Amino acid sequence: MITLGIDFGGTSLRAALVDTISGTILHSARQPTPALDGPLAVTQAIASLARDVLAEGKDIQVGGIGCPAYVDLNSGRLLNVPNVPGDWPAFAFRDELTRLVGHPIHPINDVRAITLGEWKFGAGRGATTLACYAIGTGIGGGVVIDGKLHLGISGSAGELGHQVVDPTGQFCNCGTQGCLETVAAGPAIAAAAAQAVIRRKPTLIASLIGGDLNKVTPAVVIQAAHQGDAIAREIFEQAGQYLGFALVNTMVTISPQRILIGGGIGTAAGDLLMDPVRRTIRERSHMVPMDRIQVTTTQLGDNAGVIGAALWAETQIN
């Protein structure tokens, strides 16, 4: 079956025709997200891109869209969209997008879509129970249980980045404090690196940014770590340890066969993050048969989102 899959990101939009039998992308297009122009303009841009892509196929009746948001599956509205300004809760996103595209378009949280894509065609193949962590600007997640994406109330299950791992720690974009996201996502990694430079610790990061603190990004910290920089490595050790605690919580709660780590930073950091994650798990998780839980990186990269969105759409056909 060929289905439309859309990836609605904070900076770019992508739409694709997905063969959901083989998990291959037949045609795809991108454009920047007009993120500052408000919900209607963003939705019009998505619809326009979707129509362009649909013109390349035929008889495609339905689409799915992964959104950087808390998606209320009942109303089809986006209740919390941290990186795209506007009064989203007041905007009938699903209905408006469906009207503009001319076919039913089913929204779902972006990392839930990635989870579906990786489960069916990526690093999650063959598992019946798995969890996926996507580490980028924030930390999203998704959970598959007994061969089904587990949604919970209004699709809110799988918000793995909002586990409390540092109760007295930093405030979080979600409005609370000490979430995993505050200590292991991109901004936390960049902030720790900036602190190291400010405190004049001996780190390559200082020269890599040429003294300009605005240039501190997770990518720079990764670069320094790969060059053997001890401070940069320690930053990933810290983040990986917290991520490991969160994975232990996931393990003892749902005892999945596999846990996937992806997202821009999860993928780029690779073993810098996975080594401390795996060590923390070995040290902490004695109540589950850990040797039977694989912890691995995602495989589909950028394609997981559109593939998963298409898969999601097909589950929504009556």
Added chain:
Amino acid sequence: MITLGIDFGGTSLRAALVDTISGTILHSARQPTPALDGPLAVTQAIASLARDVLAEGKDIQVGGIGCPAYVDLNSGRLLNVPNVPGDWPAFAFRDELTRLVGHPIHPINDVRAITLGEWKFGAGRGATTLACYAIGTGIGGGVVIDGKLHLGISGSAGELGHQVVDPTGQFCNCGTQGCLETVAAGPAIAAAAAQAVIRRKPTLIASLIGGDLNKVTPAVVIQAAHQGDAIAREIFEQAGQYLGFALVNTMVTISPQRILIGGGIGTAAGDLLMDPVRRTIRERSHMVPMDRIQVTTTQLGDNAGVIGAALWAETQIN
């Protein structure tokens, strides 16, 4: 249907004939657990009690038993039995018990059994997804997802007491460190009270124990708290806050409709524990529709275990 349900506790054994249609107990008997006599003697005592109870019914073909253990559902062995000494992993518990009773007896973790009982006939009725925390000497748990007890690998899902909530904290019976169990179960509550007495803090606990630190129990701390003792109340505040963090993690991971708090201490402490739990959840959990997640105490008390064990047995009939 009438089925045998057994509750294997560290101090007492209970067997019951359970009407699993109505959730009522038709006949039940107890005896102390010969915990120090080793796996074979304990299993013989269980079998003897089971046979006595079976003699009160007829045509009962199967039984279930809730065990204070990590139960490997594949082998039917008890791989970790913190409170009952002996080389349990080497002992073919399910096979031996089945042989001695003369009917298949299916073991499951004790709190998973409680979860089943409460879900079908207690505080969990009507929910399709729920989590149960039982707080006693340790903290056990169970998870129901989409209308089914979720087992995970070899039945290890639901070990909610072994979430990491205090990474640099106390060592845990499970062999690791900082588990919820180390800060919110009975021994942690008693230890905090003993510390308060030793440090000569102004607390009623000192007079309630007549100066004998061996008499510090969670029950004494509850008594003091009910008499308005600020130190005792603060001890439950602390425990309840950690428990609240764990509940937040459960909420963001599986987004259940209901979370049940039970076990000897959970039940006896009541609002002393539930108030800080609920407050912590309100403060922390912004990513799930918390107002739609009920947090409540269990209802069946001591009966949940035998009822749940009988329900478990019926799921195991081919």
